[in-house]
Structure formats: structure tokens, C-alpha cells
Amino acid sequence: MNEEVHDAAPGAPAEPAGPGPLGLLRTPTGRDEIDARLERLGDVDDLPADEHVAVYEDVHRGLRDALTxxxxxxxxxxYENRS
Structure with a gap:
């Protein structure tokens, strides 16, 4: 039996591409504190996956505080202005 081993199909990348930014567009809300939190979501594009949770929790906490x-x-x- 004659078996040939091919490295990759012509035109195919040698290695699969790693994760990359999703390139999602964020529409400004007009509220600076909310827009800053939503913009922070873009920070995960440059972080390893195990660090995403900290960013998501920070954004969630900020949005929850804004809603509260x-x-x-x-x-x-x-009783806040006691003399």
C-alpha cells in the first residue's frame, strides 16, 4: 500500500488561526458611565481567555451600579446632613 502524507491543502493556512477580536460595533448610549463600561468589553480582545471573567465581572458590576x-x-x- 502506498500512502502519501500531505502537509496541508493548497491555499490553506499551515496552522489554524487563533482567537481574535470579534470586531463588534458598539453604539454609544449617550451616557458616559455606560459607554465607558461597554467600551471596557473590548479589553478582552487582548487578554487570554482565563482573564476574561475579571473584565466581564467588572463591567457587570459597573452596569449594575449605574442601574441602581x-x-x-x-x-x-x-439624616444625611446632620449638624
Whole structure:
């Protein structure tokens, strides 16, 4: 039996391409604190996968804090301005 071993098909890359940026477009929300958090998601493009979770948790925490702030009443809370 005559077996030939071929390295790769013509035109195919020698090695599979590694992960890369998704290139997703983010539409600005008009709220600076939210846009900054969403922009932070792009940081994972340059990080190894095991470091993505820290970025996602940071973004989630910031977005949650921004949403919580929307429910806070304007002005000082009772007993906050004690003399």
C-alpha cells in the first residue's frame, strides 16, 4: 500500500488561526458611565481567555451600579446632613 502524507491543502493556512477580536460595533448610549463600561468589553480582545471573567465581572458590576443609581432618589437622604 502506498500512502502519501500531505502537509496541508493548497491555499490553506499551515496552522489554524487563533482567537481574535470579534470586531463588534458598539453604539454609544449617550451616557458616559455606560459607554465607558461597554467600551471596557473590548479589553478582552487582548487578554487570554482565563482573564476574561475579571473584565466581564467588572463591567457587570459597573452596569449594575449605574442601574441602581437610577432608582436612588435625588438629593440627600434623610439624616444625611446632620449638624
Amino acid at each position: 443609581a437610577l432608582d436612588a432618589p435625588p438629593g440627600p437622604r434623610p
